[in-house]
Amino acid sequence: MRLPRFEYIEPRTLKEAANALAADSKGSVLLAGGTDLLVSMKQRVIQPKRVINLKTIPRLAYISNGKEGLRIGALTTLHDLSLSRTIREQYPALTEAAKEVGAYAHQVMGTIGGNLCQGNRCRFYNQSAFWRGVRRLCFKAGGEICHVVRKPKECHSTYCGDLAPVLMALDSRIKILGPHGERALPLKRLFTRDGKRPLSLKKGEVLKEILIPEPSGKTLYLKWRLRGSLEFPVVSLALHIEKGTNGAIEGARIIFSGVGPGPVEALEAEKMMVNGLLDEEMIEKVSDQAVREISPMRTSIHSPAFKRKIAGILLRQALEQMMKS
Numbered sequence: 001m002r003l004p005r006f007e008y009i010e011p012r013t014l015k016e017a018a019n020a021l022a023a024d025s026k027g028s029v030l031l032a033g034g035t036d037l038l039v040s041m042k043q044r045v046i047q048p049k050r051v052i053n054l055k056t057i058p059r060l061a062y063i064s065n066g067k068e069g070l071r072i073g074a075l076t077t078l079h080d081l082s083l084s085r086t087i088r089e090q091y092p093a094l095t096e097a098a099k100e101v102g103a104y105a106h107q108v109m110g111t112i113g114g115n116l117c118q119g120n121r122c123r124f125y126n127q128s129a130f131w132r133g134v135r136r137l138c139f140k141a142g143g144e145i146c147h148v149v150r151k152p153k154e155c156h157s158t159y160c161g162d163l164a165p166v167l168m169a170l171d172s173r174i175k176i177l178g179p180h181g182e183r184a185l186p187l188k189r190l191f192t193r194d195g196k197r198p199l200s201l202k203k204g205e206v207l208k209e210i211l212i213p214e215p216s217g218k219t220l221y222l223k224w225r226l227r228g229s230l231e232f233p234v235v236s237l238a239l240h241i242e243k244g245t246n247g248a249i250e251g252a253r254i255i256f257s258g259v260g261p262g263p264v265e266a267l268e269a270e271k272m273m274v275n276g277l278l279d280e281e282m283i284e285k286v287s288d289q290a291v292r293e294i295s296p297m298r299t300s301i302h303s304p305a306f307k308r309k310i311a312g313i314l315l316r317q318a319l320e321q322m323m324k325s
């Protein structure tokens, strides 16, 4: 499949990229590693007039320690993340998640920024124009129907990123640069939970950096996918637990990917863990609560009941691993 025609822009600074994007935000897209974007363009899922290549901007790929914890530049590749000794020693769950993305080629080309900002997916949307041509345009493509559910109210495309749950579990923040300056926000606020427009980035804004606070507690990432060699998660889970000196849990984060229009946090299950001890009884109670409250969305491939089952299995496995460690 060939790419459609487009104007190609090579900015030299992030500010130039933000201005170019703001000048025509509807017709322009940012290109990082291209592993998600170029496939969508070849399938004519999107046909931008202008492509702004972030890779021509120097010094956007880095992993360094700063006052605010670890700083990761948006253009750092997933392969570089997985090779980083600092990350392996301090945030091993992030190493695991980076190694779980697609196949080796996606990790070598794909960036952390592109991974967080990747589009939501749906079997009826991520297809060639020919395949999609037999159906009416869906919500995500600008139409007024969702092909996943019969009574359409909203878009049922799913967020399937591997890195977001782990980075949220680690309580990461992001820095964003736009035409009017820079702002920082908790990573979880990047996601709108609206399948049609899944990111909260404003006109001309570019993700610049990810900030991970000093390591504390333990984090695990588990992913269930159809093919081990190359696949988005059907469901994946990041679990983070902090314990006090007496062994009681002081804080927990439970975040799933693949079950909703953005990463989904099991807030009530997290609260249930605080001040308790991680034992068989707690594992049973917390897993039941988490699968009840995340209420997986009906997606184009698997039923909510199936996703709930997988989510429960992953969480129980993760909690058991934490209990034994």
Ligand SMILES: Cc1cc2nc3c(=O)[nH]c(=O)nc-3n(C[C@H](O)[C@H](O)[C@H](O)COP(=O)(O)OP(=O)(O)OC[C@H]3O[C@@H](n4cnc5c(N)ncnc54)[C@H](O)[C@@H]3O)c2cc1C
Residues within 6 Å of the ligand: 029, 030, 031, 032, 033, 034, 035, 036, 037, 038, 039, 054, 074, 078, 100, 101, 102, 103, 106, 109, 110, 111, 112, 113, 114, 115, 116, 117, 118, 119, 160, 161, 162, 163, 205, 206, 207, 208, 230, 231, 232, 233
């Ligand atoms: C066959 C296949 C399997 C895959 N498997 C997985 C998987 O298992 N897990 C997974 O998480 N992903 C998977 N992906 C998706 C993709 O490869 C990865 O998410 C990758 O990390 C995307 O990064 P990229 O740099 O290539 O992004 P790009 O393709 O360049 O960009 C993706 C999107 O992010 C936007 N963007 C990029 N950088 C920025 C920025 N700095 N600021 C604002 N917006 C930005 C782009 O405009 C675009 O909309 C898969 C893709 C394919 C084709």
